[in-house]
Amino acid sequence: MRVIPLYVVLGGWLSMPAFAADAGAWLQRLATAEEGQSYHGTFMYERNGSFSSHAVWQLAENNQVHERLLQLDGPAAEVLLVDGRVQCASEQLASQVRDMKPWQQAQLDPQVLGQWYDFQLLGESRVAGRPTMALGVRPKDQHRYGYELHLDRETALPLKSLLLNESGQLLERFQFIQFSPDAVQPADIEVGAACQPVSLAAEEAGDTAPQWRSDWLPDGFQLLDSSVRPSPASDERVAWLIYGDGLAHFSVFLEPLRGAVVEDARSQMGPTVAVSKRLTTADGDVMVTVVGEVPLGTAERVALSMRAGADQALR
Template identity: 35%
Template sequence: MKLRAFALSLTLFAPVAAPADETPAHAQLQAMSQANRSLEYSGRFLYQFGGEVSTMEVNHAVFDGREYQRLTHLDGRLVEVLRRGDEVICIHSDRTLTRMQKEQGGPMLLAQRLADDVPAQYNILVDGDGRVAGRNTTRVRVAPLDTHRYGYRLWLDNESRLLLKSEVVDGSGVALERVEFVSIDLAPGLTLADFEVPETVRESALQPLPTGHAASSMRVEADWLPTGFDAADQDWRSGDGKRKPVAAQGYSDGLAAFTVFVEPLEEGAVEEGVSRLGPTVAVSRRLTAPSGAYLITLVGEVPQSTAERVIQGISVRDARH
């Protein structure tokens, strides 16, 4: 369940940049981005992740130039992801909330990531037509040029250009993750009240480390990354005083992404291993460095072989020395 929830957080919003060489397929992605950001819509969709299927509801609108979106799980535990302008929060079933970065937020993120300047490691082409939620669509395929990332299949509404269905596929074309609308309303009449935070919600204990904290001097580095992947800013988080700070170092090629978490360890055994759910893999390894022992965990949407090669080259150092 934790891996599934984290995968949702990895897979909402990113800035849009026009590609240098716009093709018909690129133009389709640009139109999709504009529609997903600017249109008011409400709908329900199926979210298939590995062998699990969830039903979710999305409400989206723009008020005074600010984008609002609410994602709600309709089965299982009640979880919501809410965006109001630049603020993105996850509301958990225990009525706590966690503040998230803008590039996080749920399975609707793909529509925005694909509208950026698609990395050179992918080929984009229009791949036929189809029908989703009773609406005619154009199918677009985003195919990787190496084995270190997954591909994508997209179904865009011919009328509104909204992304109505998407699939993350492996090298054999098998769908590992699917988002598919079953109903869509393009004039739902939403108001700001539809995007309010419940009054009973309280802030989660997980907070950024204060400036100058000793743990924040630790730096996570990768000896090897797949071509096109770059490191984002490192993030350190602390818990309620009982939990040691955890470092989170993100990497992305502009489309695929993974995060390396580093947690200091006490003496004793530590659980190592690999788990997979849909396209998301989690690999954990113990690392002994001059500054101490750590549990290194890589979580992200990359093939297992790629994740294991990256984690073998992860090192931790003290930036003060």
């Protein structure tokens, strides 16, 4: 979420304590803004050179947050979330919704995140016709990406977000074109017939703790969740673990190969990397796949560090 040129963002970070304190206060406002704020608007999402536009309505009432997203170009796809959990989705949009707004699933604790990121106010900006404050989030090591967040002065909601790699290259952009914190009505979050209920079968089946651990994790990353679930491509059961540092996160999938011949692979689409490595264990070969918004080298090192045995303790 940024309005300042990338070379200024990466090359001109100041470390004045007062700036850091003010930035932490803005981050704290952001942490609570989504919980009780109703709003509607339209935003643009850019990833891997492709663009899409969406309308959004968020209704916060009775200690619940309902959010409806509607894709405005291409197929008329939409998603409905309640308290961050997908309730129904058109197939085209279901896999994208969490990628578009990563801070919603984050644990934005300034004190904790301050161990792994530097925060700085970059100055006044303007997005969607509204005054905003640009906040820089710079990683302290090479194992995570940096953000620039343009926070609405009235609501502290992010009206623009840029995700940058270690070289200052833009990996992902989220930016409101129109935004209004006006009242949202229950009728605004009613979805169409194409929004199909999301099956909970996979979640209900995933109640077994996987017996896997990572011998290496970047500082600050901890195991957030884990389960064993049926593979969508075979009859095997796949161990799934998700790690995070409070802002960045990645998933690890481990699937028995049963003699299948597969090759190691690595790819990157925008900020998302996928690394697959064959791992030999006492029970046979396993394909380890790491997927997430972390640098490629970090994902490879995590994949190579996975070991069978006692499960890793949850945070």
